[in-house]
Amino acid sequence: MTAQDFLSYVSQAIYLALFVVATVRFVRRPGWVSFDTFAFFAVIAVLLLAGDAARIFGFVNHPALNVLTWVGVTALPYILLRLVDDFRPQPRAVMVAAGLGFVVVAAVGFVAPQPFGVTGMVLVAYAAALGIYASVGFLREARRSTGVTRRRMQAVALGSVLLAVVLLLAGARVVLPAASEALALVSQIIGLALVTSYYVGFVTPPFMRRAWQEPTLRAMLAEAAELVQLPDARGLAARIEERARSATGADGAAVGLWDAEAQELVFDSHPVERRIKPGEFIAGRAFERQQQIFSTRAERDAPEHADEYRSSGMQAIAAAPITTAGRRFGVLVVYAARPPLFTDDILALIGLMSEQAALVLRSHELLREAAHVRAQAEMTRLKDDFLSVVAHDVRTPLTTILLNAELLERALDANSSNGRRAASVRTQAVRLKQLVEDYLDIVRTEGRRALRREEHDLVALVQDALTGMGTSAGRVKLTGEPELRGYFDGPRIEQLVQNLVNNALKYSNPGTPVEVDVSAQDGYAVLSVRDRGIGIAKSDLGLLFERFHRGQNTSDRTHRGLGLGLYICRQVASEHGGRIEVTSRVGEGSTFTVYLDRWSLESEEPELEPSAEEAAS
Amino acid sequence: MTEGAGPVLVVDDDPAIREAVRDALEAIGVRVDTAEDGADALAKVIQEEPCMVLLDMRMPVMDGWGFAHAVQERGMELRVVVMTAAADARRWAREIGAIGVVPKPFALSELVAAVAPCN
Numbered sequence: 001m002t003a004q005d006f007l008s009y010v011s012q013a014i015y016l017a018l019f020v021v022a023t024v025r026f027v028r029r030p031g032w033v034s035f036d037t038f039a040f041f042a043v044i045a046v047l048l049l050a051g052d053a054a055r056i057f058g059f060v061n062h063p064a065l066n067v068l069t070w071v072g073v074t075a076l077p078y079i080l081l082r083l084v085d086d087f088r089p090q091p092r093a094v095m096v097a098a099g100l101g102f103v104v105v106a107a108v109g110f111v112a113p114q115p116f117g118v119t120g121m122v123l124v125a126y127a128a129a130l131g132i133y134a135s136v137g138f139l140r141e142a143r144r145s146t147g148v149t150r151r152r153m154q155a156v157a158l159g160s161v162l163l164a165v166v167l168l169l170a171g172a173r174v175v176l177p178a179a180s181e182a183l184a185l186v187s188q189i190i191g192l193a194l195v196t197s198y199y200v201g202f203v204t205p206p207f208m209r210r211a212w213q214e215p216t217l218r219a220m221l222a223e224a225a226e227l228v229q230l231p232d233a234r235g236l237a238a239r240i241e242e243r244a245r246s247a248t249g250a251d252g253a254a255v256g257l258w259d260a261e262a263q264e265l266v267f268d269s270h271p272v273e274r275r276i277k278p279g280e281f282i283a284g285r286a287f288e289r290q291q292q293i294f295s296t297r298a299e300r301d302a303p304e305h306a307d308e309y310r311s312s313g314m315q316a317i318a319a320a321p322i323t324t325a326g327r328r329f330g331v332l333v334v335y336a337a338r339p340p341l342f343t344d345d346i347l348a349l350i351g352l353m354s355e356q357a358a359l360v361l362r363s364h365e366l367l368r369e370a371a372h373v374r375a376q377a378e379m380t381r382l383k384d385d386f387l388s389v390v391a392h393d394v395r396t397p398l399t400t401i402l403l404n405a406e407l408l409e410r411a412l413d414a415n416s417s418n419g420r421r422a423a424s425v426r427t428q429a430v431r432l433k434q435l436v437e438d439y440l441d442i443v444r445t446e447g448r449r450a451l452r453r454e455e456h457d458l459v460a461l462v463q464d465a466l467t468g469m470g471t472s473a474g475r476v477k478l479t480g481e482p483e484l485r486g487y488f489d490g491p492r493i494e495q496l497v498q499n500l501v502n503n504a505l506k507y508s509n510p511g512t513p514v515e516v517d518v519s520a521q522d523g524y525a526v527l528s529v530r531d532r533g534i535g536i537a538k539s540d541l542g543l544l545f546e547r548f549h550r551g552q553n554t555s556d557r558t559h560r561g562l563g564l565g566l567y568i569c570r571q572v573a574s575e576h577g578g579r580i581e582v583t584s585r586v587g588e589g590s591t592f593t594v595y596l597d598r599w600s601l602e603s604e605e606p607e608l609e610p611s612a613e614e615a616a617s
Numbered sequence: 618m619t620e621g622a623g624p625v626l627v628v629d630d631d632p633a634i635r636e637a638v639r640d641a642l643e644a645i646g647v648r649v650d651t652a653e654d655g656a657d658a659l660a661k662v663i664q665e666e667p668c669m670v671l672l673d674m675r676m677p678v679m680d681g682w683g684f685a686h687a688v689q690e691r692g693m694e695l696r697v698v699v700m701t702a703a704a705d706a707r708r709w710a711r712e713i714g715a716i717g718v719v720p721k722p723f724a725l726s727e728l729v730a731a732v733a734p735c736n
Contacts, residue, residue, distance in 0.1 A: 395702035399722040403637040
């Protein structure tokens with residue numbers, strides 16, 4: 001056995017194996033692509049067997065055999081072209097021309113049984129041209145895709161080029177009989193490469209699939225970390241679409257994101273946004289059933305939308321839900337004009353990609369939530385900082401104005417016009433000071449930070465608050481417990497005490513005492529502020545703790561303010577799980593009583609209703 | 618705390634406040650000197666042994682904390698009253714061991730009460 005014979009046997013064995021595989025596939029999954037693959041290898045098998053049989057039984061150059069060979073060789077490139085068309089629609093004119101060419105050339109074989117001559121050359125040229133055309137078609141397919149699909153298409157393209165070369169070599173052997181032996185050896189070697197290419201392309205062994213798929217999967221994982229950082233879910237979806245399209249070599253891919261409010265899937269990577277309901281189209285069905293669906297003919301499987309599928313030219317649709325841990329994000333749809341792209345491993349890949357998309361979207365969501373929380377905390381901090389700067393900057397010039405106005409007022413005769421002017425500057429400065437503090441209070445209350453309870457002695461907090469008021473708090477008497485520990489928000493309590501004491505001082509005569517009392521009652525700390533001042537009218541009691549409310553008898557100029565003090569007091573009390581009450585009699589004075597939940601372990605179950613607010617007497 | 622025999626030292630980076638406070642205190646017969654930041658104040662404290670320091674906290678060059686720290690380091694005993702427009706006046710006063718607070722803006726009467734020990 002010569003080396004040439006050996007090569008010949010090896011390639012024949014591979015051809016026959018391919019024929020068997022193609023037959024099994026055609027039987028298992030009938031369809032145009034499997035039929036064409038089967039037909040392709042069947043023709044080769046027939047040619048090989050016929051050649052061997054002719055050699056063995058000695059009827060070489062039998063007319064019938066020649067006709068069979070002729071038809072077979074003519075059929076091969078045509079079938080190859082059909083295979084290209086299976087993957088991607090080819091121009092109708094090309095297909096018709098190739099079909100007619102096949103019939104005409106085959107007919108020539110019957111008329112002129114001696115094929116080698118000018119007609120032989122024409123046949124060889126025609127077959128080689130179709131082989132190269134097919135090769136270009138498969139190469140184009142390869143360039144559109146990545147991973148397994150790309151490699152397979154490249155292998156088929158290489159096989160098709162080699163087929164053309166083998167055909168040209170066969171022609172050359174006739175033209176150059178002297179070099180026939182050498183050319184035969186070369187075509188055997190090329191023939192083996194051809195067979196190997198087709199083997200890899202049409203019947204890719206699992207180890208190759210895995211190896212070729214790995215970079216795609218690796219890239220998917222590597223991209224995930226980058227994807228979750230994208231600002232919006234839509235941009236992220238667009239990247240998933242692009243990856244799904246190129247990894248599968250399909251015509252396109254789309255991600256529909258679930259809009260829970262509208263109960264619709266939103267596709268907006270298209271020129272126009274498209275919204276579909278669950279159950280509509282193949283995509284909506286996959287989402288509704290939460291399972292992957294593959295349709296080789298969408299217009300048949302979703303007849304209610306047949307028109308749209310037909311006009312888009314997309315026959316094959318694979319749709320997979322994007323879901324993780326019960327959280328439904330949407331659906332991934334991959335579509336193509338022809339179904340053969342969707343081999344089992346491509347379908348598995350689509351499933352994998354939709355799972356990964358769900359994880360990426362979930363991570364993205366979590367990151368965004370975390371960022372939102374951080375941003376809010378940062379906003380609150382910035383606002384607090386800004387407020388304290390504003391407060392500081394406004395108070396500083398007010399200090400000078402107030403002080404100088406007082407000095408001027410003292411220096412001038414109170415009855416002179418300049419003295420009155422100085423007095424006016426002072427009272428207006430005092431008013432401005434009060435307004436500024438009130439505005440700051442509003443802004444602070446609007447963006448109120450969460451209550452921060454820490455262990456405090458309430459009596460010490462009250463003392464601190466009084467100290468902070470300066471000498472104006474001189475006539476305040478503190479009575480009750482010497483110490484009362486509990487968990488309070490210190491600054492808020494001081495704000496409450498200052499507001500209540502300020503009111504008491506403001507609405508009573510300088511000669512009368514203001515009494516502040518601290519006591520414990522069940523789980524509550526009870527703080528009361530009592531004055532002997534003008535009192536509050538019954539009609540005012542109900543609205544006393546509302547924002548911007550000011551009493552009827554406080555409209556004179558000395559008592560100007562925004563009416564926020566008691567509103568803030570009520571807020572502070574209710575934040576501390578307590579309430580504020582008032583008893584008052586016009587002309588005799590008022591007593592404000594605040595109940596604060598101490599959060600103390602020793603305390604018993606609270607008996608008071610924390611939601612209760614004010615009670616008038 | 619012991620008091621020096623010197624004047625009340627008003628420390629503030631705002632000249633308008635320094636002048637207004639000086640006028641107000643001199644009007645009731647209190648001797649006053651002024652300093653425009655902590656470093657300036659430190660030099661004057663060493664020289665004059667003031668009766669009291671009215672101290673602004675946020676100042677350039679050396680702020681209120683820097684001043685208080687330097688005073689402590691030198692083992693000097695000094696009456697300090699914090700005079701600031703910031704909301705944290707009392708906490709800051711505690712931090713530096715001041716004997717009192719005059720939160721800005723203050724009325725003349727509050728200022729007078731604060732310097733009572735030197736009057």
